[in-house]
Amino acid sequence: MSEVQHDVTVDATQESPSNEVVGANEVVESNESASVEIVGGDEAESATSGVEMGVGEDFGADPASVDSAGDSDGDDGESDEGAGGGSRARHGSRSRSRVALLEREGEVAADFLERLLDIADLDGDIDVDIDGDRAAVSIVDSEEGRVPRRLVGPEGKVLDALQELTRLAVQTATGERSRLMLDVAGFRADRRAALVTLARESIAAVRASGSPVALADMTAFERKVVHDEVTAAGLMSESEGVEPHRHIVISPA
Numbered sequence: 001m002s003e004v005q006h007d008v009t010v011d012a013t014q015e016s017p018s019n020e021v022v023g024a025n026e027v028v029e030s031n032e033s034a035s036v037e038i039v040g041g042d043e044a045e046s047a048t049s050g051v052e053m054g055v056g057e058d059f060g061a062d063p064a065s066v067d068s069a070g071d072s073d074g075d076d077g078e079s080d081e082g083a084g085g086g087s088r089a090r091h092g093s094r095s096r097s098r099v100a101l102l103e104r105e106g107e108v109a110a111d112f113l114e115r116l117l118d119i120a121d122l123d124g125d126i127d128v129d130i131d132g133d134r135a136a137v138s139i140v141d142s143e144e145g146r147v148p149r150r151l152v153g154p155e156g157k158v159l160d161a162l163q164e165l166t167r168l169a170v171q172t173a174t175g176e177r178s179r180l181m182l183d184v185a186g187f188r189a190d191r192r193a194a195l196v197t198l199a200r201e202s203i204a205a206v207r208a209s210g211s212p213v214a215l216a217d218m219t220a221f222e223r224k225v226v227h228d229e230v231t232a233a234g235l236m237s238e239s240e241g242v243e244p245h246r247h248i249v250i251s252p253a
Contacts, residue, residue, distance in 0.1 A: 098133070105135040105170045105180055112169040113139060122148055131181060137166070138183040147185045156191070159184050192225055199229035202250050206235060212251040217241070223248055 106128035113126055123145030127138040139147050152159045163182035170178040183189060195218075202213045215226065223239055226248050230237035236251045 099130065101174070101176065102130045102133075102135045103128075104174060105176075105178055106130070106137055108170045108173045109135065109137045109166050109180055109182070112166055113137065122151070124148075133179075135170075135178070135180045136183070137180060138186075140185065149185060151184045152187045156187055159187060188221075191222070195222055195225040196229055199226045199250075200233075202226075203230060203233045203235055206250050206252055210252055212249050214240075215248045215250070217245045217247045219244075220246075226250075 110126040110128050117124055123142050124139045124147040125142040127140055129136045141147050166182055167178040167180050206213050227237050230250055235253050237248050239246055239248055241247050
């Protein structure tokens with residue numbers, strides 16, 4: 001697992017990064033269906049998205065590939081069943097190539113976000129990591145100041161729009177579809193921890209009663225977290241309903 005930290009205090013006279021990295025304005029202009037307006041200081045801000053993309057939308061993964069228990073959202077998995085030394089060598093080479101691509105995604109995303117924060121005159125440091133099979137980028141508090149929580153927005157909607165723009169910048173620079181995960185001020189991490197607790201309590205209730213338990217409506221990201229916990233516990237879970245009122249039902253095995 002690799003980690004890179006970027007400082008977001010950028011001199012206004014600094015030359016622009018290489019052409020590989022798409023500028024914040026270029027991405028916003030090229031994505032007419034999604035936009036984020038961020039105003040520095042104490043002024044109001046707004047974020048809108050014409051793209052129908054529920055909160056988190058499992059970080060861009062196809063809903064069909066993630067929204068059921070036991071489904072895998074990885075797109076580069078490789079089976080080693082019956083593989084000999086040569087197959088293992090190829091697998092190792094592919095893994096290294098995949099890690100390099102994820103590191104590249106993180107670097108492009110960090111550069112894009114640094115420029116965006118600089119344009120908006122907002123504080124924050126950029127942490128880059130790899131979480132499983134996706135790049136993970138976080139905007140965290142810096143020594144200069146706290147990350148404005150308005151970058152998260154109500155129910156994380158501003159964060160979702162910002163994540164979508166960041167993925168677009170990465171895809172434009174790398175030519176590869178990005179499933180990058182963006183967090184701001186630990187919002188997603190905190191939400192994930194709360195969902196894990198909820199899932200475990202619901203699992204215990206199902207085991208005690210032997211009856212299915214229906215949870216409240218959740219986004220694709222939230223459902224994926226719950227599905228993973230239910231699968232690990234050996235129970236069954238299924239998503240029901242239609243977005244944005246889609247929820248999970250946990251049942252005995």
